[in-house]
Amino acid sequence: MMKYVALAAASLMIFSLLSYTFYSDVRALERIKVEIKDVTIRQILPDMVLGISLQFINEAGREIRNMGGDIDVYILDEWVGKLNFSGLNIDGHSYQEIEIPLTLYYEHLTKSIVQAINEMNFNLSIKGIIKGKVLFGLVDYKVPVMAKWE
Secondary structure (H helix, E strand, C coil), rough: CCHHHHHHHHHHHHHHHHHHHHHHHHHHHCEEEEEEEEEEECCCCCCCCEEEEEEECCCCCCCCEEEEEEEEEECCCEEEEEEEEEEEECCEEEEEEEEEEEEEEHCCCCHHHHHHHHHCCEEEEEEEEEEEEEECCEEEEEEEEEEEEE
C-alpha cells in the first residue's frame, strides 16, 4: 500500500512540474511584444531591399529559446513579402533586436508603393506567427503577432 501512495505522490509531483513548466513557457511566449524599430533602404537596384529592424520584448521572467517566425509584410496595406527568422533566444525581462532584409521586386510593386518608399512616406505593417519551444523543447507553440511602423 505504501508503494502505491509513494508512486501516486511521485506521479503528482512530476505532473505538477510538467504543468508548471508548460504554463510558464506558454505564458512567456504569449507575452512577447513585437515592435518595428526602423525601416531603411539598403539597396535600390536591381531590386529594392529594405532592412526591417524588429525588436522582440520578453516581459516574462522566463527565458525563451529557439524562437522563430513567419511574418507577412504590408506597405500601404498591400502585401509585399514575407520575413522568416529562427534561432532567436531572449532572456527573461529583456529584449532582442534583429534586422531582417526584405527584397522587393519592382515587377510586383505598384508605382505608388515604389514612389512612397523612395520618399520614405509610407506605413509598414506586419502580421504573422511566432513560434517557440515549450515543455523542455518538446512542443512547438505558436502565437500571432502584429505591429505597425509609420
